[in-house]
Amino acid sequence: MAGWKVKVLNVVATGFLNHPLDLRVVREKVKGVYGTPKFPSVTLKMRNPKATVSIFESGKIICAGGRSPGEAFTALRRIHKILVDAGAAPPSSKLKLEVRNIVASATLPGAFIDVEKASRELPGAVYVPEQFPAARYKPQGVNVSFLLYSSGKIICAGAKSVEELVKAIEVLHEQLEEHGLLIHP
Secondary structure, eight states: OTTOEEEEEEEEEEEEESSOOOHHHHHHHSTTOBOOTTSSEEEEEEETTEEEEEEETTSEEEEEEESSHHHHHHHHHHHHHHHHHHTSSOTTOOEEEEEEEEEEEEEOTTOEEOHHHHHHHSTTOBOOTTTOSEEEEOOTTOSOEEEEETTSEEEEEEESSHHHHHHHHHHHHHHHHHTTOEEOO
């Protein structure tokens, strides 16, 4: 990946049960769950893996805070087991897992990005330094959006797999090089 140091910051994943949930049972029998009965979901903060899980009446479960897709899936499987053990979901219920978004940061050691020039050279890039210190950019052909900082740091959002994330960073790197936007002091 041309020297980029990448760190996954957050993975949002969903689990879909093939069965609706009785949140009253969840509130009564699952320790640590919170949420108002007026809203059709409850929330649980997990410690291992560290994640926050929202559980909906429809059987949809959203996990945020995982540091990898595997960690997010582990949290979803664990909460599924908790729901089955509490009697809120039948033992025969199946959980369909899906990564919805991966947010990561990346840096290219020893390089800076000319974000002002990037806003002029990269199609669709937006940089308004009075409002935000980074240029927003979404390269054509990838489903990942970037924040480009002059320090050389980038934030990536929108990938659904680590492979997609890596490919998007490679595409971005090629474009930064092609337009002379990387500064190596």
